[in-house]
Amino acid sequence: MWKFAARRIVLSLPTLFIVSFLAFGMIRINPDAVVTARLGESFTEEAAKEVRAEYGLDNPFYVEYFKWIGNVLTGDLGSSALSFEPVSAELGPKIAVTLQLALFAILFAIVIGVPIGVYSAMRQDRWPDYFLRSFAIAGLSVPGFYVATLVLTLFAIQFSWIPPLDKTQFWSDPMENLQQYALPAFILSLATSASVMRYARTMMLDVLRQDYIRTAWAKGMRERMVISRHALRNAMLPVITILGLAMANLIGGTVIFESLFTLQGVGSYLVYSVAQRDFAPVQAVTLFFAVAVILINLLVDVSYTLLDPRAKV
Amino acid sequence: MASNYWNRWWTRPASRRRVLTSGGAAAAGLAGFALVGCGDDDDEPAGTASPAGTGTAAATASATAQTAKPVAGGTYRYIGGPIGGLLDPHRTNTPFESGVIWHWAGNFLVRFNIDTGLPEPDLAQAMPEVASDGTDLTFKIRPDAKFQNKAPVNGRTVSAEDVKLTFERIKGLGAKSPRSGNYANVDTITAVDATTLKFKLKAPQADLLNVMSDQYELVLPKEISSRGEEAVQKPEDVVGSGPYELVSYQAGAGFEMKKRADGYWKKDVAWVDGNKYTHQPDNQAKANALKAGEVDATDLPVDLVKQFDKDPKYTIVSAPNPTRECLLINHTKERYKDPRIRQAIWRAIDRKQVYDKVFAGAGIPGGPMSPAAKSWVLPEAELAKMPGFGTRAQELAEAKKLLAAAGVPDGFEETITTVTAFQADLLNDVFVGNLAEIGIKLKTENIGNDFSVFLQREIRGEYNLASTLFLSGPYPDAQLLIYHHTTKGSRNYGKFGSAELDAKLEKQATLYDTKARQALVFEIQRDIINNPGPAWAGSRIGFGVASSTLQNVKASPFAAGYNPAENYWFKKA
Numbered sequence: 001m002w003k004f005a006a007r008r009i010v011l012s013l014p015t016l017f018i019v020s021f022l023a024f025g026m027i028r029i030n031p032d033a034v035v036t037a038r039l040g041e042s043f044t045e046e047a048a049k050e051v052r053a054e055y056g057l058d059n060p061f062y063v064e065y066f067k068w069i070g071n072v073l074t075g076d077l078g079s080s081a082l083s084f085e086p087v088s089a090e091l092g093p094k095i096a097v098t099l100q101l102a103l104f105a106i107l108f109a110i111v112i113g114v115p116i117g118v119y120s121a122m123r124q125d126r127w128p129d130y131f132l133r134s135f136a137i138a139g140l141s142v143p144g145f146y147v148a149t150l151v152l153t154l155f156a157i158q159f160s161w162i163p164p165l166d167k168t169q170f171w172s173d174p175m176e177n178l179q180q181y182a183l184p185a186f187i188l189s190l191a192t193s194a195s196v197m198r199y200a201r202t203m204m205l206d207v208l209r210q211d212y213i214r215t216a217w218a219k220g221m222r223e224r225m226v227i228s229r230h231a232l233r234n235a236m237l238p239v240i241t242i243l244g245l246a247m248a249n250l251i252g253g254t255v256i257f258e259s260l261f262t263l264q265g266v267g268s269y270l271v272y273s274v275a276q277r278d279f280a281p282v283q284a285v286t287l288f289f290a291v292a293v294i295l296i297n298l299l300v301d302v303s304y305t306l307l308d309p310r311a312k313v
Numbered sequence: 314m315a316s317n318y319w320n321r322w323w324t325r326p327a328s329r330r331r332v333l334t335s336g337g338a339a340a341a342g343l344a345g346f347a348l349v350g351c352g353d354d355d356d357e358p359a360g361t362a363s364p365a366g367t368g369t370a371a372a373t374a375s376a377t378a379q380t381a382k383p384v385a386g387g388t389y390r391y392i393g394g395p396i397g398g399l400l401d402p403h404r405t406n407t408p409f410e411s412g413v414i415w416h417w418a419g420n421f422l423v424r425f426n427i428d429t430g431l432p433e434p435d436l437a438q439a440m441p442e443v444a445s446d447g448t449d450l451t452f453k454i455r456p457d458a459k460f461q462n463k464a465p466v467n468g469r470t471v472s473a474e475d476v477k478l479t480f481e482r483i484k485g486l487g488a489k490s491p492r493s494g495n496y497a498n499v500d501t502i503t504a505v506d507a508t509t510l511k512f513k514l515k516a517p518q519a520d521l522l523n524v525m526s527d528q529y530e531l532v533l534p535k536e537i538s539s540r541g542e543e544a545v546q547k548p549e550d551v552v553g554s555g556p557y558e559l560v561s562y563q564a565g566a567g568f569e570m571k572k573r574a575d576g577y578w579k580k581d582v583a584w585v586d587g588n589k590y591t592h593q594p595d596n597q598a599k600a601n602a603l604k605a606g607e608v609d610a611t612d613l614p615v616d617l618v619k620q621f622d623k624d625p626k627y628t629i630v631s632a633p634n635p636t637r638e639c640l641l642i643n644h645t646k647e648r649y650k651d652p653r654i655r656q657a658i659w660r661a662i663d664r665k666q667v668y669d670k671v672f673a674g675a676g677i678p679g680g681p682m683s684p685a686a687k688s689w690v691l692p693e694a695e696l697a698k699m700p701g702f703g704t705r706a707q708e709l710a711e712a713k714k715l716l717a718a719a720g721v722p723d724g725f726e727e728t729i730t731t732v733t734a735f736q737a738d739l740l741n742d743v744f745v746g747n748l749a750e751i752g753i754k755l756k757t758e759n760i761g762n763d764f765s766v767f768l769q770r771e772i773r774g775e776y777n778l779a780s781t782l783f784l785s786g787p788y789p790d791a792q793l794l795i796y797h798h799t800t801k802g803s804r805n806y807g808k809f810g811s812a813e814l815d816a817k818l819e820k821q822a823t824l825y826d827t828k829a830r831q832a833l834v835f836e837i838q839r840d841i842i843n844n845p846g847p848a849w850a851g852s853r854i855g856f857g858v859a860s861s862t863l864q865n866v867k868a869s870p871f872a873a874g875y876n877p878a879e880n881y882w883f884k885k886a
Contacts, residue, residue, distance in 0.1 A: 036765035047488030082398025083564045084546045090564070149597055156601035165392070165591050165607045262392070262593050262602070264566040272395060272565035272592075 005302055012294045016287075020072075023286035024065050027279055031057040034277050054081070055279060072287065078280030080273075087284045090269070095288070097265035100170065101257065102250045104185030109192035109246060114239065116193075117200025118227065124205060132197065139194030145256045148187045152260065155183075165262055184261040188253055192246040199242045203235040210234075237308055244300030248293040381864065387883035389585045389863070390608040392599050394592040398564035401545035402529045403483045404490050409590065410564065412528045417570050417588060417878040418461070419531040419553025422452065422476050423522055424876075427869050430687030430787055431827065432526035436471060436554065440522070443825045447517025448500075452476070454508040460554045462575040465536040471554050473504035478538040480512075483530065489542055494803070495524040517823035519830055523788035556583035556878050567591040584882035603627070603858055609883075610859035610866070615675040618856040628859045632868030633677050633684040633852045635787040638667060640729075640744050640848040641771065641779040644808045648725070649777075652844050657715035658778075659701050659845040660708045661751045662744065667850045671739040678702065679851035681797070681841045686787035688831060691838045699842045712751045724752020730776040731759050732767035740850075741780035771806040789834045794818045797837075797846050809846030 027034065035051045049058075056064040071078065077087040120132040155161050163183050168176040207213060208231055216226045255267035266285055273281035399405040402415045424435040434440060436458050441450040454473050462468035484496035498521070501513040514521070524530070534552055537544050544550065548568075551559040556577035562568035571587035591608065593599055599611040600620065621627040640662060642649050649655055668676025680699065682690045696702055700711070716722055731741035738759060745755045755778070760767050770776055783804065785791040795803050798818045799810040817837050824830035841849075859866045865880040 030763075030766070032769065033763050033766050036769050044488065050488055080398055080564070084398075084543075085564075152601045153597060156604035160605050162601050162605040162607060165390075165602060259593075259595055260598055262591060262598060264563070264592075269565055275395065275594075276397060278398070 001302065001305055004305055005298065008298050008301055012298065015294060016290060019290035020069060020283075020287055021065070023283045023290075024068055025061065027277070027282060028057070028061065031055075034279070068283070072284075077284040077287075080281055081278050082276055087280045090281065091266065091284060091288065094264060094266045094269050097167075097263055098251065098254050098258070098267060100181060101185055101188065101254050101263060101265060102247060104181050105189040105192065105250045105253075106243060106247055108186050108189035109196050110243065112189065112193040113196025114200050114236070117197040118204050118232065118235075120197065121201045121204035121208060122223070122227065129201075133201075136194040136197045139190045139197075142190075144187055144191055144253060145260060147190060148184065148257060148260050151183070151187060163261055167264070180261075180263070184257045184263065188250060188257050192243075192250060195246060196239060196242055200235065200239050203238055204231060207231045207235040237304070240303060240307065241300060244296055244303075247296045251289060251292050251296075381884070383581075383584045383864065383882040384885060385584045385586075385882070387585050389588040389610070389877065389881055389883075390591070391588065392591045392593045392602045392608040392611045394590075394594050396565060396567055396590060396592040400548070400551060400562070402531045403479075403486060403492065403533075403545075404542075405529070409592075410562070410568070413590065414551060414559060414562070414568060414570070415531040415553060415555070416528075416876055417555055417557040418551050418559055419533070419555040420458065420471075421526060421530055422480075422532060423526045425523075425526040425528070425787075427867065428687070430685075430689055432522045436476065436532055441512075447519070447823055447825055448514040450512040450514065450521070451505075452510045452512075454510060456508055457578050458554050459575075459578045460534050461552055461558055461573045463552050463558065464549075466534045466552055468575055470507075471532065472507045472535075473510040474507075475535045475538070476510050476532050477502045477504045478535045479530075479532045480525075482533070482538045482541075482544070486542060492524075492527070492529060495521075517825070519825045520788060520790035520794075520822050522825075523786065523790070527786050554578070557587060560587070565592055579879065582879035584880075588878075600858075603860070606860075609863050610857060612855065612857045615673045615854075615856055618858060621858045626861055628861050628863070628866055630857045630859065630866055630868040631675075631854050634784075634855045635683045635685040635792075635852065636782050636784045637679070637681075637683050637792070637852055638671075638676075638740050638782045638850040640850070641776070641781050642807050642809075642845070642847060643774055643777050643779075644810065644846070645774055646777055648727075651719050653715040653719040654721070655845045655848070656700065656843075657712040657719070657751060658748065658753070659842070659848045660712040660715070661747050661753070662701065662848055662850055663705060663708075663747050664701065664850050666747070667740060667743050668853065670743055671736050672853045675856065676853040677851050679849065681838050681849050682789075682792045682834075683785075683787055683852040685852060686789075686792060688827070689787070689789050689792075689834050691835050695835075699839070701842065701848075709750055716751060716753075722752075724748075724754065726754045726756065727777055728758050729755040729778040729780060730767070730770060731757060731780040732764055733759060733762040734764040734767070735782055737764075737767075737780050737782060740782070744778075744780050774806065774808065789830070789837075790822055793834065793837055793841075794822060797841060805846070807847055811840075811844065814840055814844075 031052070034055065034057070035048045052058045056067070068078070075088065077091065079086050080090060083090065116132050116135075120129045123129045152162055163180045164176065167180060170177040213226060213231055216230050221229075254263075254265055255270060257263070258265040258268040259271055266288060269281060270285040273285065394409055396409045397405070398410065400410055400414065402411040402419075405411040421435040422437050423432040423440065425431075426433045432440070436455055438453040438455050441452045443450055452473075454471060454476060456470065458471035459468055460466040460471060480496060480499065480502055483490055484493050484499060486493045498515050498518045499512055500515045503511045503513070505511055512521070531553060533544065537550055537552060548559050548562045551562075556573060556579070557570040558573050560569045560571050567590050569587065569589045572583060572585075577583045591602075593602070596614055596617055599608075600613055600617045602608045603611050603621075618629060621629055640658065642655055642658065644650065664678030668674060668678065677684050680691060680696055680701075684690055691699075701708060703711075713722070716724060729741060729745065731737050741757055741759075745757060748755055758776075760770060767779075767781070771779060771781065783796070785795070785804075794801060796805055797809055797811075797814060798805060799812070799815050801815075801818075802809075814837065817833060817840065821830050821833040821837065824833065855868070857866075857868065862884050864882050864884050866877075867880070
């Protein structure tokens with residue numbers, strides 16, 4: 001397994017290189033935009049020269065790129081041009097916020113998607129199945145940010161409530177923390193839940209048609225036993241892949257959700273930094289997202305090999 | 314009461330005078346946007362597409378609130394932003410983290426008066442004595458003003474030396490400060506003694522007092538300002554003489570402040586225990602937070618403000634923004650050297666339509682100065698009789714006559730440049746329609762959504778006509794001189810030139826007598842309207858909404874002018 005993991009890590013290096021290259025290069029496509037954004041109407045050639053030097057815009061691209069990569073490898077993500085703080089120091093606490101939101105969303109996706117998918121499969125082509133599939137289609141087709149805006153507005157107007165703005169750590173007050181994260185995580189999970197539900201249903205239907213399930217029925221086992229002991233385990237294996245991919249999407253989705261729910265995570269940090277044209281945080285956050293997605297995929301692959309030995313082949 | 318007042322914005326045509334006279338009565342300041350950059354001889358909010366208005370919710374007090382006795386206590390909670398990363402008020406143009414924090418934590422030498430648009434003493438005991446034909450300004454500093462009891466000042470008295478080093482620092486920052494150019498005319502600053510400060514100017518400059526009252530000219534302790542360019546980088550560097558101390562701050566997240574433990578040196582002000590500002594650029598999220606009672610105030614665009622109109626739990630405040638929408642004319646192009654063409658364009662612009670269509674009626678048609686400038690703006694009754702402010706039919710007829718006299722009776726084809734930012738593109742749509750009515754067929758060139766790139770095009774003169782907007786301090790030099798002077802006009806992007814106007818602009822800048830200066834400023838506005846440089850359209854209105862328990866809320870056209878730190882208080886339920 002270690003060999004397998006090592007091979008996957010090596011294979012992910014080109015991806016990281018491409019992402020880092022894009023993250024670094026994209027914001028340098030129009031260096032003048034950065035300079036004028038910083039200087040505004042105070043723009044003079046002299047001042048512009050200073051800003052270009054500050055950002056290294058007057059050096060060749062590759063020189064700055066390799067300098068940046070070298071710093072990143074030593075843990076130096078650069079400093080914010082606005083707050084003067086190291087990006088790593090600013091990013092640290094925000095990662096916890098984003099991870100918590102994404103993990104809660106995944107939990108919701110599992111708790112909602114898997115049972116509904118299984119139930120739907122067990123009641124195939126009956127009205128509960130039709131109803132739940134419609135729900136899944138709705139979950140997939142209505143954008144999460146739209147649902148979030150509607151729900152927040154509804155709660156604010158009808159119940160004078162939104163998730164509290166004062167943030168509390170989970171370990172200091174779990175209930176208060178849940179009030180802050182449950183709603184955004186739930187809405188963020190809707191599309192993933194729908195996806196998981198549909199996948200779980202399909203896989204379950206597939207498994208339920210297998211000979212060993214028929215044998216289990218023939219032996220007179222109760223439905224609960226057939227499903228939980230024989231069908232579910234095999235049906236869920238591919239769902240793990242979906243959850244892994246969904247986790248990557250969820251991390252990306254936090255960009256909008258953090259903004260809507262006033263959560264100070266990596267996503268809102270990225271939005272803010274882009275608006276401020278603050279190079280270092282934008283590069284660092286883009287790289288963070290890329291690394292997170294690669295790591296998640298790696299974990300999924302590794303877990304798959306653990307759960308299904310055939311995947312090693 | 315405030316709601317009824319505000320509701321009139323939707324039921325009646327916007328009247329400029331109504332806003333001017335209601336300055337003390339309604340309020341605004343919460344809302345706003347900011348523009349990219351500002352001139353170095355100006356002082357404006359700018360930065361990178363950040364809100365310019367500030368969140369300093371200043372509201373009016375209803376009659377009851379004004380007569381009621383303030384009560385101490387409560388934390389003022391505000392949601393808005395962006396709350397940026399540069400705490401240094403002298404180096405930034407983003408109002409929240411610099412202007413707002415420092416307004417609570419510090420003081421000005423002289424500050425902007427929201428009702429008059431004129432400077433008034435803050436740390437100064439009175440307005441300065443002016444001598445030597447206007448080149449010597451002597452201030453007396455209040456002897457009772459004390460810094461907060463924190464290192465490195467530990468509660469010591471504010472001295473003339475502190476003020477001197479503050480202004481020397483701003484001037485010395487050069488390209489690192491959007492405001493250093495404002496002090497180019499300052500020759501020397503001398504602390505004569507502990508409470509006497511003398512500015513020696515190279516030439517008389519009445520506007521210097523307006524500049525000093527602008528939102529970012531906060532006085533720092535000499536121990537901090539003498540550290541140079543990087544003097545204010547961390548929360549612990551925020552030490553002022555104001556009533557509140559910074560407790561926590563995180564860029565892009567928010568900040569909290571609490572009342573200074575040693576007591577504020579000004580008596581009977583600063584009632585709330587502290588504040589909590591939360592970063593949230595999304596307008597719907599801000600409205601939700603207010604509805605849910607998570608915050609006490611926010612700024613909102615006109616469409617979202619309406620939901621609070623009939624709810625007695627909220628006070629709605631509004632004020633004109635110092636931003637001015639305009640159709641910029643490039644005078645270096647041969648066609649626009651003919652004043653009749655420019656006059657025709659000026660007349661063809663339907664200013665009311667601009668604000669009805671682009672800003673849902675929340676704007677005030679105006680001339681070269683924003684209504685936010687209060688005392689400096691041409692009186693409404695007179696403005697109504699000026700070109701461009703008559704009936705639509707009359708203006709179009711006159712515009713066509715002007716085009717005919719210029720030899721283009723059927724108009725002409727032209728390119729107009731704009732950007733998808735700050736509603737400039739929507740403004741452009743109106744201009745295109747307006748000018749089509751006199752035969753000027755405009756082809757739009759939209760350069761995208763980066764205002765800074767658009768700004769560079771303006772600065773380089775790479776346009777013929779441009780639909781744009783400018784944000785400047787609400788006083789004469791910032792709104793007139795720098796946009797219309799041939800050589801001193803750092804924002805005269807259209808290269809408008811008139812020796813006669815230059816002379817008047819220079820003259821007004823030397824007049825310390827407000828009445829005399831006002832008369833000349835009015836005359837200049839008349840001149841510009843009759844012989845336009847840029848075709849000014851007017852100013853949008855900013856809206857703020859506050860919980861009705863919050864008292865003394867008043868609107869400010871920008872971050873200066875009204876200090877919530879000293880005035881807000883909560884009515885007990």
